[in-house]
Amino acid sequence: MIKNISYIICNTFNFKGVSSRKEYWTYFILIFVVFNIFILSIPFGLIEAWYLKANNLQPNGLNFTKQRSFVNLIFLVPLISATVRRLRDAGFSVWFTLVPLLNLILCTKKSKND
Numbered sequence: 439m440i441k442n443i444s445y446i447i448c449n450t451f452n453f454k455g456v457s458s459r460k461e462y463w464t465y466f467i468l469i470f471v472v473f474n475i476f477i478l479s480i481p482f483g484l485i486e487a488w489y490l491k492a493n494n495l496q497p498n499g500l501n502f503t504k505q506r507s508f509v510n511l512i513f514l515v516p517l518i519s520a521t522v523r524r525l526r527d528a529g530f531s532v533w534f535t536l537v538p539l540l541n542l543i544l545c546t547k548k549s550k551n552d
Contacts, residue, residue, distance in 0.1 A: 439464055442460060442461040442464040443465055443468060445461055446462075446465040446516050446520050449516075450516045450519055451515070452523075453519050453522045453523070453532075454523075456523050456524075456527035457520050457524045457527055458527065458549070459524070459527075459528075459545070459546070459548070459549070461520070461524075462520050462524040462545055463545075465520055466520075469513050470513065470517065474510070482505065482506060518535060521541055521545065522535055524545045525541060525544055525545065527549045528544060528545065528547040528549060528550060529547075529550030530544050530547075
């Protein structure tokens, strides 16, 4: 699992080649699901709660969005490159990357060499 994540991160700007289904979904689930829930949401939520209480403000749901967006953008580039490699491995055009829901469905397909 760590090998798969390190491969994706080391090939952040490599849009050539292929990426296996396991590599792609390991990165997607661990980084975008687990990371966003446990690393971003909980700490930023605690900081936001402390900030609102310290300044005697009412919550409006818009605090710390710039910081969360910036961290998500850092992990978006490796995901795009992994998606391009995964679609190429599955035998589809890389232009399907522009259609988010469709590319997630296509990334579940077997490799064309299987």
